Amino acid sequence: IGFMEDYEDEDDVQSDLRDLQKKQKEYDYGDDEYEALEDRIDAKRKKIKDIRFRDSQQRARDQERAKKQGRKIGIGGGLGS
Secondary structure (H helix, E strand, O other): OHHHHHOOOHHHHHHHHHHHHHHHOOOOOOOHHHHHHHHHHHHHHHHHHHHHHHHHHHHHHHHHHHHHOOOOOOOOOOOOO
């Protein structure tokens, strides 16, 4: 269960990013709040990159495992593959 605490869905993080960007537009460039929001936006962008990297690594491990077991995983990777 501990590993699930760090797990965030990319869609959720994207939504948070859009909300922060909307909120940032309420402030003038250079304001303290604008800069604080910019830092949070940068952190969300990094989180999205981390999620995509993690997902691609998991996909590669799944494909390697399936290959060793003699199964094929198609693009969808679902039951019909």
